[in-house]
Amino acid sequence: AQKVTQAQTEISVVEKEDVTLDCVYETRDTTYYLFWYKQPPSGELVFLIRRNSFDEQNEISGRYSWNFQKSTSSFNFTITASQVVDSAVYFCALRDTGRRALTFGSGTRLQVQP
């Protein structure tokens, strides 16, 4: 069965601090896809990144970076120099070939204080 664990329920940082959101997943499939979504206070789910199981290359996009490690089944998300606009709930999710729908983690609420 698929499972995604986001152990951090809520994180509070001060603006300009770096913050890392943890995500651990479980799947029996060898081919799978990992995602991060952002849910700002307005409520929509905004896609941030997708990673394929066969591509462990880490990725950086502006202030965002992602560290994918198959050996530890983790897909962590780091925000560098956080800003107030980063305040949101962040969801990690898994899609594999056995279950074509997304399995979501419980989300991490990030509050960035000015």
Place this chain on the structure above:
Amino acid sequence: DAGVIQSPRHEVTEMGQEVTLRCKPISGHDYLFWYRQTMMRGLELLIYFNNNVPIDDSGMPEDRFSAKMPNASFSTLKIQPSEPRDSAVYFCASSLTPGQGLDNTIYFGEGSWLTVV
């Protein structure tokens, strides 16, 4: 390009009434998903379709819920009769088939905020 379109955005209804939520997926997508989000249960899958055929409806709470996809560009989620515990945000999402070298990201609509009083 238009994203996933849901309607209504907000609905307040009385207990016992029928509620119909609508969704138009991204053109060309062959997967459509309905999710529900509540504080207690988080984001949970209700049902998903592939090529308009329901594949997994194990998340549908009970017989009061039904979903249809009469064609590739339209789906409905119906609750009849509605109850206060159905109050939630209902998201529709769509994607291409994974594993074909295409963008298989699941894109979400803005959600339908349902309140049953």
